[in-house]
Amino acid sequence: xxxxxxxxxxxxxxxxxxxxxxxxxxxxxxxxxxxxxxxxxxxxxxxxxxxxxxxxxxxxxxxxxxxxxxxxxxxxxxxxxxxxxxxxxxxxxxxxxxxxxxxxxxxxxxxxxxxxxxxxxxxxxxxxxxxxxxxxxxxxxxxxxxxxxxxxxxxxxxxxxxxxxxxxxxxxxxxxxxxxxxxxxxxxxxxxxxxxxxxxxxxxxxxxxxxxxxxxxxxxxxxxxxxxxxxxxxxxxxxxxxxxxxxxxxxxxxxxxxxxxxxxxxxxxxxxxxxxxxxxxxxxxxxxxxxxxxxxx
Numbered sequence: 001x002x003x004x005x006x007x008x009x010x011x012x013x014x015x016x017x018x019x020x021x022x023x024x025x026x027x028x029x030x031x032x033x034x035x036x037x038x039x040x041x042x043x044x045x046x047x048x049x050x051x052x053x054x055x056x057x058x059x060x061x062x063x064x065x066x067x068x069x070x071x072x073x074x075x076x077x078x079x080x081x082x083x084x085x086x087x088x089x090x091x092x093x094x095x096x097x098x099x100x101x102x103x104x105x106x107x108x109x110x111x112x113x114x115x116x117x118x119x120x121x122x123x124x125x126x127x128x129x130x131x132x133x134x135x136x137x138x139x140x141x142x143x144x145x146x147x148x149x150x151x152x153x154x155x156x157x158x159x160x161x162x163x164x165x166x167x168x169x170x171x172x173x174x175x176x177x178x179x180x181x182x183x184x185x186x187x188x189x190x191x192x193x194x195x196x197x198x199x200x201x202x203x204x205x206x207x208x209x210x211x212x213x214x215x216x217x218x219x220x221x222x223x224x225x226x227x228x229x230x231x232x233x234x235x236x237x238x239x240x241x242x243x244x245x246x247x248x249x250x251x252x253x254x255x256x257x258x259x260x261x262x263x264x265x266x267x268x269x270x271x272x273x274x275x276x277x278x279x280x281x282x283x284x285x286x287x288x289x290x291x292x293x294x295x296x297x
């Protein structure tokens with residue numbers, strides 16, 4: 001059985017750890033509120049980007065106005081993949097741990113993707129130190145890595161990652177680029193999402209496009225469409241980065257709250273054990289004193 005001094009030292013150590021976990025929870029909660037505000041602010045931009053892309057694409061591609069986009073009409077390189085080409089994987093994890101199973105769930109999905117594509121090369125675009133370090137330990141080739149982005153997350157980082165994905169897709173004549181990230185639902189719920197970033201899926205024909213006269217665009221619609229395609233991809237990447245960062249903060253806040261509760265339970269258990277040992281020692285001393293007094297009588 002541990003001594004009273006050892007138990008008191010353990011209690012002091014656990015209390016110090018509890019102070020750290022409580023501080024980390026407060027920091028994560030503050031960052032989560034800011035991240036949620038950025039997600040809400042980015043959603044209108046993404047929605048308008050999708051609407052504009054759909055309107056211009058249907059006016060440019062649907063030349064016969066039959067309401068159907070055929071393969072011949074969708075001849076842009078970002079709309080077609082090579083079935084025999086390599087595949088790309090954009091995996092978005094965190095730079096740090098202490099956030100529960102957040103990184104583990106993402107890396108598990110990434111491993112499943114790689115193991116399901118052993119018949120063709122896969123280029124990994126690893127966002128976050130956790131993904132990069134894990135796959136490096138497995139001797140997996142990581143041609144693109146992005147570490148430390150979440151300290152000052154902005155649209156510039158999304159443009160860089162999105163452009164790298166576009167360059168790989170076009171230059172390698174790839175089949176597709178898959179993106180795995182965590183979608184934020186709440187502080188206690190985050191869902192791992194697997195979606196196809198490239199080739200672009202043509203958006204459905206907007207209702208306004210069916211009953212209204214076409215707008216006059218300046219510059220021309222074809223030139224505008226060329227600029228919209230990469231912007232739409234980068235907007236998806238930016239949204240995924242914001243969702244992932246908010247999910248990380250939510251997971252860390254929940255993990256630190258659970259750690260603080262566990263520390264409190266551990267402190268209570270150690271304190272109870274220490275009190276029992278102390279009480280037993282006092283009882284033993286009293287018994288020895290009583291026995292000694294009786295022996296002197």
